[in-house]
Amino acid sequence: MSTPGTRGRPSGLVIGSLVAISFGTVFVLVNSGGLPAPWPLVVRVAGLLVAALLLVGLFRVARRETPAPEREAAAFMDRRYWLVVALEAVALFGGLSVINNVLDRPEVAVAWVAVVVGVHFFGLAAVWRMPRYHWLGAVMTALGIAGFLVHALGGSAATVALVSGVGCGAALFATVALALRGATTPRPTA
Template structure:
């Protein structure tokens, strides 16, 4: 169930990315639609988590669990998260000290989130994390590229909304895969 709990956390983060990144750059109806879709997707992941809890309580387990419970959120995971937190703090401090616009922060957040997923590949033995990791890194880089142009106002949409969609899609897909692999 730790995996499903982690996926719920991921879905919350993806939803937050969308809620905080939808701004005046998008029309109000589109912003509302994106927020509603994010909330509905988050609710779907939570429902899958609840179903997983029910299966686990009735003695169900994962058919193929590559990692033990200790290693899933163990010391190596904590090291990845601590490094991520340090990168976020240091990076945002540096961006601010350089006088860069606030919109660039979301590009840094997307980039670091991508690095986080890639760093978790050897920790969790989940090669599938390479896909969202690389996508998020590319989204972050694209946000920095946009910030260097006159399209600065689109950085939150490009880096924030697309990151949120990527994380929500991954959380949903992995939640479904995990739930359907329980017996």
């Protein structure tokens, strides 16, 4: 987090961006395979290109911008962080077990993943005092719910994966892009 009137890289920007770029890339690569040719290749190449551009931007910001003065914020060692992660793991794997083994609906698994990961960002936003995570959580949760709706309306597994999976990858990429832009923009003094 940056202090008003200062410029600099927010606390956690590098690690958070690397995690988001990695998971965004996985969301795009894994969930574009069911599309008709040539779209899997097009979407995957576009996703890899965006990830590469974001990495270049991240490394430029990390080299150019010094870390901004931090407010006291919880880090990875905070018990609240681990509680959020534990609840996410239980919801994720418990829900996937029900979806795959009880309901026999693997085509909506990615929608469930999107909902759970989206909801977990609300917890992280509170623990780390990062309001941007509320927006990311809302978008990813909405994309997960949209995937369930697509399925309920007769949409294919590939369409569910496109909406909930590739959509979440794009949301993670967009969040990194906004964070990088914010790290290089002077903040007005209060």
